Amino acid sequence: MPPARKRPRTYDPAKTRKAVPAQFENVRAAVGTLTPEQLALPTRLGEWTVRDLAAHITMAVESVSRALERPEPAKAELDPLDYASATGAYAGAIAEGSRTLAEANPDVTALYARVGQRIADALAAAGPGRVIDTRAGGMLLDDYLLTRAIELVVHTDDLNAAVPGLDIPYDRHALATCVRLLADTLATRAPGGSTEVRIPPYAVVQCVEGPRHTRGTPPNVVETDPLTWIRLATGRLDWATALDEAKVSASGERADLSKLLPLMG
Numbered sequence: 001m002p003p004a005r006k007r008p009r010t011y012d013p014a015k016t017r018k019a020v021p022a023q024f025e026n027v028r029a030a031v032g033t034l035t036p037e038q039l040a041l042p043t044r045l046g047e048w049t050v051r052d053l054a055a056h057i058t059m060a061v062e063s064v065s066r067a068l069e070r071p072e073p074a075k076a077e078l079d080p081l082d083y084a085s086a087t088g089a090y091a092g093a094i095a096e097g098s099r100t101l102a103e104a105n106p107d108v109t110a111l112y113a114r115v116g117q118r119i120a121d122a123l124a125a126a127g128p129g130r131v132i133d134t135r136a137g138g139m140l141l142d143d144y145l146l147t148r149a150i151e152l153v154v155h156t157d158d159l160n161a162a163v164p165g166l167d168i169p170y171d172r173h174a175l176a177t178c179v180r181l182l183a184d185t186l187a188t189r190a191p192g193g194s195t196e197v198r199i200p201p202y203a204v205v206q207c208v209e210g211p212r213h214t215r216g217t218p219p220n221v222v223e224t225d226p227l228t229w230i231r232l233a234t235g236r237l238d239w240a241t242a243l244d245e246a247k248v249s250a251s252g253e254r255a256d257l258s259k260l261l262p263l264m265g
Contacts (some may be wrong), residue, residue, distance in 0.1 A: 004021050009184060011080075011177060023152040024061050024119065027054075027159070027239040028112040030168040041191065044236065048098070051154060054108055056098035060151040062145065064176050065122040065182040067117075067152050069128070072140030076131050076255040080181055081188050083147045085138035106217035108150035147182055154234050157227060161236075176202045179226045182233040185263050195220040195254045199229045208254050220252030235262035250260040 022181070031054045039051040048056070067231070078086060087094075105111040114188045130141040139204030153175055156168045183203040196218045197203075233238035239258035242248040250256065 009068050009180065010045045011180075012145055013128065013145075015117050016142060016145045016149060016177060017178065019171050020061070020064075020148050020152065021116070021119055021123070022171040023149065023156065023174040024057075024112075026171065027057055027152065027156055029115055030159070030166060031112060032109045034108075034163065034166075037042070038163050041162055041206050042159055045158060046095075048095070049102075050142060050159065051108065051160070052102045053158055055102035055105065055111065056094070057111075057152065057155050059094075059098055059101055059150060060155070061119050063113050063134070064141070064148060066133075067120040067132035067134055067144070068122050068126055068141070073131050073133050074139045077137040077140055078134070078139045079142075080143045080146045081185055082136070083150070083242075084182075084185050087264065089136075135162055146177055149177040150175045154230060154236075156173055157164045157230065157236070175226060177227055182230065182263055184258075186233070186260060189263065190260050194218075195222065195252065195257075198223040202226055204249060207260075210254050216251075219252040221248045222248065222255050222257060224248040232257075232261050233263045235264070 034050065034054075039049065039054070041050045042048075043050060043053050045053060051054065101111075126141055128142070131138050132141050132144055134192065136146060153170060156170060160166050160168055179199050179202040183197060183199060183205045186197065187207045189203040190207045190209075192209035193206045195208040197205050197207060200223070206218075211219075224242070224247060228237065228242060232242060232248070233237065237247070239248075239256075239261055243250065
């Protein structure tokens with residue numbers, strides 16, 4: 001297991017417990033309007049259709065309910081900063097499970113209704129400090145919910161990209177959580193103080209080894225908007241394209257993050 005380390009920031013569990021169901025509801029409302037033709041559209045996720053992606057989102061949220069049904073582990077072994085590296089080993093099983101779930105549930109509206117009710121009931125019954133058994137190991141429930149915020153926000157963007165005219169809104173706290181946790185992951189992967197990464201209005205982190213600035217404007221600055229940052233961090237957008245399209249600004253010799261991104265696929 002990864003060694004224990006100091007976490008860069010804390011997250012409000014009460015707000016996260018509201019944000020995850022809120023963003024799931026945003027997705028549910030939009031998916032319920034999709035036609036069979038729209039559900040059959042391709043996505044930017046390999047062979048996944050919109051229907052596969054919609055099913056995957058329910059599976060990501062349902063994992064909370066299922067984990068709470070299993071025996072509680074003795075301790076939490078993982079924290080949210082381990083999430084990006086811990087999920088890669090399960091990508092194949094996750095993809096297969098999503099397609100199987102989509103095939104078994106042609107009524108997507110009914111699937112979302114069931115999962116939405118289950119997550120609401122599960123969170124209402126789960127007290128603070130609860131440890132759950134995840135695929136990768138024991139984790140505090142409230143930490144795991146931070147990763148569910150990432151899943152929901154990232155895949156909301158995937159759905160919006162796949163279906164012309166679809167404009168699923170983002171719960172503000174879910175979006176902020178996703179941006180901040182991915183920024184904190186970068187700062188953990190590349191510790192240092194020579195480069196400042198700004199994702200207004202949600203996050204500023206310092207990273208990359210080198211001279212640390214103490215006052216004024218740092219010599220190495222990266223700045224971008226929340227959705228561009230999320231796309232860079234998850235491999236939906238590459239660094240060179242983001243620069244060419246002026247979606248990110250980078251100044252200074254240590255402001256090139258191309259070798260550090262993506263953080264997760």
